[in-house]
Amino acid sequence: xxxxxxxxxxxxxxAGAPLLEVDDLHVEFQQRSGVVHAVNGISYSLAAGETLAIxxxxxxxxxxxxxxxxxILDVPPAVVTGAIRFEGRDMLTMSxxxxxxxxxxxxxxxxxxxxxxxxxxxxxxxxxxxMFRVHQGVSRKDAKAKAIELMDRVxxxxxxxxxxxxxxxxxxxxxxxxxxxxAIALDPRILIADEPTTALDVTVQAQVMDLLKDLQxxxxxxxxxxxxxxxxxxxxxxxxxxxxxxRIVERGTVDDVFTDAGHPYTEGLMNSxxxxxxxxxxxxxxxxxxxxxxxxxxxxxxxxxxxxxxLGAEAAPGQECSVDVPPLRLxxxxxxxxxxxxxxxxxxxxx
Amino acid sequence: xxxPSESTGATAASALSAAPGSASARxxxxxxxxxxxxxxxxxxxxxGVLFKRTIGHVRAVDGxxxxxxxxxxxxxxxxxxxxxxxxxxxxxxxxxxTGGSILYKGKDLASMSGRALKQYRxxxxxIFQDPYSSLNPRMTVGDIVAEGWSVHADIAPRKDRLKRxxxxxxxxxxxxxxxxxxxxxxxxxxxxxxxxxxxxxxxxEIIVCDEPVSALDVSVQAQVVNLLEDLQDDFGLSYLFIAHxxxxxxxxxxxxxVMYLGSIVExxxxxxxxxxxxxPYTQALLxxxxxxxxxxxxxxxxxxxxxxxxxxxxxxSGCRFRTRCWKAxxxxxxxxxxxxxxGQGHPAACHFAEARAVVPVxxx
Numbered sequence: 105x106x107x108x109x110x111x112x113x114x115x116x117x118x119a120g121a122p123l124l125e126v127d128d129l130h131v132e133f134q135q136r137s138g139v140v141h142a143v144n145g146i147s148y149s150l151a152a153g154e155t156l157a158i159x160x161x162x163x164x165x166x167x168x169x170x171x172x173x174x175x176i177l178d179v180p181p182a183v184v185t186g187a188i189r190f191e192g193r194d195m196l197t198m199s200x201x202x203x204x205x206x207x208x209x210x211x212x213x214x215x216x217x218x219x220x221x222x223x224x225x226x227x228x229x230x231x232x233x234x235m236f237r238v239h240q241g242v243s244r245k246d247a248k249a250k251a252i253e254l255m256d257r258v259x260x261x262x263x264x265x266x267x268x269x270x271x272x273x274x275x276x277x278x279x280x281x282x283x284x285x286x287a288i289a290l291d292p293r294i295l296i297a298d299e300p301t302t303a304l305d306v307t308v309q310a311q312v313m314d315l316l317k318d319l320q321x322x323x324x325x326x327x328x329x330x331x332x333x334x335x336x337x338x339x340x341x342x343x344x345x346x347x348x349x350x351r352i353v354e355r356g357t358v359d360d361v362f363t364d365a366g367h368p369y370t371e372g373l374m375n376s377x378x379x380x381x382x383x384x385x386x387x388x389x390x391x392x393x394x395x396x397x398x399x400x401x402x403x404x405x406x407x408x409x410x411x412x413x414x415l416g417a418e419a420a421p422g423q424e425c426s427v428d429v430p431p432l433r434l435x436x437x438x439x440x441x442x443x444x445x446x447x448x449x450x451x452x453x454x455x
Numbered sequence: 456x457x458x459p460s461e462s463t464g465a466t467a468a469s470a471l472s473a474a475p476g477s478a479s480a481r482x483x484x485x486x487x488x489x490x491x492x493x494x495x496x497x498x499x500x501x502x503g504v505l506f507k508r509t510i511g512h513v514r515a516v517d518g519x520x521x522x523x524x525x526x527x528x529x530x531x532x533x534x535x536x537x538x539x540x541x542x543x544x545x546x547x548x549x550x551x552x553t554g555g556s557i558l559y560k561g562k563d564l565a566s567m568s569g570r571a572l573k574q575y576r577x578x579x580x581x582i583f584q585d586p587y588s589s590l591n592p593r594m595t596v597g598d599i600v601a602e603g604w605s606v607h608a609d610i611a612p613r614k615d616r617l618k619r620x621x622x623x624x625x626x627x628x629x630x631x632x633x634x635x636x637x638x639x640x641x642x643x644x645x646x647x648x649x650x651x652x653x654x655x656x657x658x659x660e661i662i663v664c665d666e667p668v669s670a671l672d673v674s675v676q677a678q679v680v681n682l683l684e685d686l687q688d689d690f691g692l693s694y695l696f697i698a699h700x701x702x703x704x705x706x707x708x709x710x711x712x713v714m715y716l717g718s719i720v721e722x723x724x725x726x727x728x729x730x731x732x733x734x735p736y737t738q739a740l741l742x743x744x745x746x747x748x749x750x751x752x753x754x755x756x757x758x759x760x761x762x763x764x765x766x767x768x769x770x771x772s773g774c775r776f777r778t779r780c781w782k783a784x785x786x787x788x789x790x791x792x793x794x795x796x797x798g799q800g801h802p803a804a805c806h807f808a809e810a811r812a813v814v815p816v817x818x819x
Contacts (some may be wrong), residue, residue: 231510275763277763305534305699306740306744307739307740307743308534309536309745310759311760311810332672335747336746338747338752339752362747363750372674375677376673376676376677377677378677380705381747381814383705386684387681388677390674391678394642
């Protein structure tokens, strides 16, 4: 089970202690037109062998938070505050060299667009082998042998023959496998997968997700899966954190959250997506557009689109949706949501 | 920017439906509007710079048969590279077929020219996938929507055009005061509405929707899907809905055709194709779609396809799918299976077609 913490508290390193703790992470981008608040205080933790899905639409801050963890945001213009603790050590305060030691063997990442993430002028074998040459100083010949081994492991057919091929000679699914091979080369404790299958066809998506789950079983790595696809979350993850406007608005086990949403945004997402298992009635979209991160609405960021918002006299004291920011609070055992009126949302889906 | 409203101005709706070409003025629902017969499109592969030699053909579309009736939505699903977008280009006469024919209201598109072709192009409109690259950034929204009228001037008299444009914007859920704004001032969902208004402006019979919601966020996707459904009811439109998202296609379509490597492998009502898929490819495709309900997790029949789609420049002999099919036998390599009903109640192009429920039925 992933353990989420609401309060920053020192943790005792013990069996089952989290590998990664993200604590009140903020990311801002200074721009001429103003400050873009991409991530606004998110906290979560991940232990070995767990799968945490971060679900959100474009502009929800889900990718930026992952890039902050990997330390691949350009600072400035980005301003990262809070704490990102890997095995208890804060990555934001450590030296660049120490961070580099964690990237690869500690945490690694795969991206949505495998073609633009791979270098077109080097063979895939060279690029996979680079991990071993740079981090472990092995010879070219050994690095190539290890690259072939890895390509076998991610089930690229005829790996020994294809090791000298270039990225454009591979199909989309195979390229994503090459990316995965690079990411798992140094046996990372945590793999962050940022929309790993969004650019792929469904049959290929199923193959790649299967591969990721198998690799996780073999190595016991923690997996952070960033996606907008409710179906992928349901089939792959144990826990889910739903993000909106740079905040986590709901989190809990996938079973709990998907069976009975506790935040109106999650509820809205569930109602707006058609499902393959039934034709369904008319879709119930969420009104309006996701907010501009340079001008996030006051109070609850979701309130302009929310069908359950309470304004003025309707609202309980200190719980007016357009004024008071709802904190992420416990709404049921093991579940949290950031809504003043979560109790009304819970149970509403039984139609 | 104020949000587009889901509701419609009553004045606009009445003004538009009174226009010629509204549902009542058209033919009866259910009559055959469009028919594709053995439609083919092969793109030549060339080699050499100065003296180009044709060294082969990419068989993008290779024998597609499909019918579209008035007022219905036919979903065309398939993975990337299967030729579904080429079908849409053939239908709006952006590409000329290599073989076969497209019959529109009984007349062959290839024999049309001059006025008949112009009329066809007005009546068969298209909405594109990418709302960012399909709108001219230097034109105002009003100009984009009204541009078709500079060719088809008879639809909207010059003095009415501004009013008509505003009615159209209102109908698709955009603020009519936005006529003078530029596309970059709109979000993806709003741009897709502009594209829909542009298609509607010419009072089409058929709209070819080529992945119209794929580029949109899920919460916005539903708004556009609902809008398309409403417009269909109001104007008696027929849609060919091309998408790779099987869930959206099931939701919106009356009939569904599944395409693989240039041809249709299975066709039927949404119920037939999704609950009793009979072609192995359809079964594999459906089994790959992740389900949203935690209580259905693990109940799905998992079929993992091996390998990749073969190149359409060198498709396998006989059945196109045989190289990845677990049922393949000798006959599959020698004889291409016809798209006929083999006892499942709907046609499937497989020698060994057999209905198999892949997606669990949600009982609650």
